[in-house]
Amino acid sequence: MATRVTSLLLASHPGPTLVVTAVAAGLGIGLGYSPGRLALLALAILLGQLSIGWSNDWLDAARDRAVDRADKPAARGDISPTAVRAAAFSALGLALVATAPLGPGALAAHAVAIAGGWAYNLGLKSTVLSFVPFAISFGLLPAIATLGQERPVVPAAWVLLAGALLGVAAHITNVLPDLADDERTGIRGLPHRLGAMVSGLLAFGCLAVATALVALGPGWPMRPALTVGLVLGLAAAALGVVLLLRSSPTRLLMQLIMTCALIDVLMLAIAGQSVVAA
Template sequence: MSLIRVRAYAKAAHFGPTVLITSISFVLAMRLWWEGPAYLIAFTVFLGQLVIGWSNDIYDYGDDLKHARLNKPLVAGEITVEELRKATFILLPIAVIANVIGPLGVKGGLVYLLGVGCGIAYNFYFKFSPLSPLPYAVACAALPASIFYATNRTPPLWVLAAGSMLGVAFHFLNVIKDLAHDRESGIGGLPQRLGKAGSSVIALVLIALTVVLFLNSPVSQDLSSIKLLK
């Protein structure tokens, strides 16, 4: 496979957010465990994010083509829909098995896969609904929760709340750039209904609340204390 095609598959996976989420999982796993399983956890998380990103580009292909989004590899002709669909169907069972039998364990793996399922559900259904923030809230809480469960810890409520709020904030900020095109395409998620100003305010409020929550958390003074959280 040529480097150009590898880059196309990476772009179709929304590589920036995928790397960000994978990195967060690695750092958290390092704090709660050690680098051996942390690398494996990051890899299995990465597989799940590929499935979410690829399914999104497959579903959005028609709309991306309509709006001539040439930054999308499917629209640019770097790969075809059939090729990406085939890769997704091959990867999906691998991602499921790897997460369940890997360091996350059955419980942690299933919790993370719940988040992956939320991402896919957003792509196919929730992006059209006023409940569009819900998959982000669940998925971004499921990620840290899965790693806590993998280390036989109960995830603290503040960690779940922080993950959910940051996920929802990202949802509102991420949609802003395409609001006009989304409305033309009949995409009626909550950000599209509230508009740019409303979405921006909600995102900023959620980020501010997350900062306040973190500053009042047990790890605000000493990040290493996260290892002691039960």
């Protein structure tokens, strides 16, 4: 039983799942959520991310097995795709139930964000529009937080754009290490069509612009903490470009994006109510 639970957790893409949940929690803290409401927001986002991660491993089990993906429990046979599918649908339903008390706006935004992740897994990953679900889902994350307040408000446009750009960067750097395996199994998203170098440069360009938007969005003069965040974010983007130029793409590029996402959410927490539309 313990092995089955461990395999199921590993099939959920735990790294990105936890990072996105932490981003949502950071947004809630910055917006002044009460502890109970903050816990509900984090739980809802966690369940939504679990459903997306599990649906990915369920739908990709045969393809992952064909390319010997040793990091995928369903492909290794540690857990059946049927069990992962059941977990994906269960988490999907629970995510919507957990989001409902945050209000209809937050529920609608979260439903669309989850739908984006599922649409990617169901086939958009194989098209030139593979970046769209990530842009939509990451872009809507701040909206779930602002609309989930007791007095819901829409987020500022720069926050939505920054989230969308981070989503595009996350998509590209997640795919880059698997370009060859994907080609063997018929997956040809935008990064496959652009090639590793162009895609990587695009990803870190998106990262740099997103960080600049988060730093400059609250207005001028820039707060000292946001200045530090801007420097760290741009340094992460520069390091990513250096790594891309010096070696083959690895999972480290995705880890850089996730680290920068956490830096950006700390900046958004500092910005507080500045993230809402005027």
